[in-house]
Amino acid sequence: MEFPLFRTKTDGADSHFDLSNPKDRQEYFKLKAGPEIEKIKKHIAEGYTFIAYLMGKKSSGKGTFAKMFIETIGSESVDHFSIGDMIRTIDKELQSEDSKKALIDFLKINYRGWLKIEDIMKMLNERSTKTLLPTDLILTLVKREIEKREKKVIFIDGFPRDMDQISYSLFFRDLIGYRDDPDLFILIDVPNDVINERIKFRRICPKCKTSRNLKLLPTSKIKYENGNFTLLCDNPECDEIEMVGKEGDELGIEPIRTRLETDEKLIKQAFSLYGIPKILLRNAIPVEAAKDLVDNYEVTPEFHYRWNESEKRVEVDELLWTFKDKKGSDFYSLMPPPVVVSLIHQMVEVLDLS
């Protein structure tokens, strides 16, 4: 399974964008995919929508890519939901009698399968995060989410998540007759090494829940104490509170290794499907090819910290982060925006808008 390399380099222009700044990002997208964005917007404005299944390993950035796509096209016409969020919303719905009744009414009309409604409700009530809900129930609940988002392009994250569900998703459109929209798969290839560093160095603000990364995406304020460097939240409301790592994050991908293997197998299966359009996104590029493919600011940097004792301040060095693949070749990891540029360009082709 080899995903194609995509070129986002701008010839001649020596522009630079801060891709973590939303305003800069808009300018960036305009430069790298302006005409394509307009084509997709026009297509949707003419009444065409579609459904995209996002398939990538856990922590591969599916949600981030969807959010940035929505940022460029507009939230009035594009929406995104994950199966995880869907289930969490149902947990909340079960707290109120009115919404619980609405859910039961929906299931009575739409659910087809072997479970009694009472058993489904019991299952939803007692659900632990470890147990997977049966596919026939997931299908019904996904249908409900699609119906809530009439006349919108929808990105679905977390479905399909096993082999059975892949087969269902292929015929989902026909099964539930959701619209005559096209559907497509967005497959995301991110090396485990990248996911490992993202988890290991992840830091979260206890107050505003903003997630950053000590190594790859620091805040503007860094504290030094007893040989350790800590990120301070730079959200004005948070008053420079210390960001912390979640328990277990220091283990990186170890606790989710099996899950990542299953995810990878699924992506491979989806990769070899016929008859459904696919968009292939990759995050890693060989260092050798990078010069011709991308601008430097599109590559994920890594940050090193030093304590300057005489001036009593932290000094920060920024380098391009390099990691090795299984064969020992050097790779860069792309920032999310260039991956989204590739997504937008491929979408124009898949939807035949060029």
Ligand SMILES: [Zn+2]
């Ligand atoms: Zn904060």
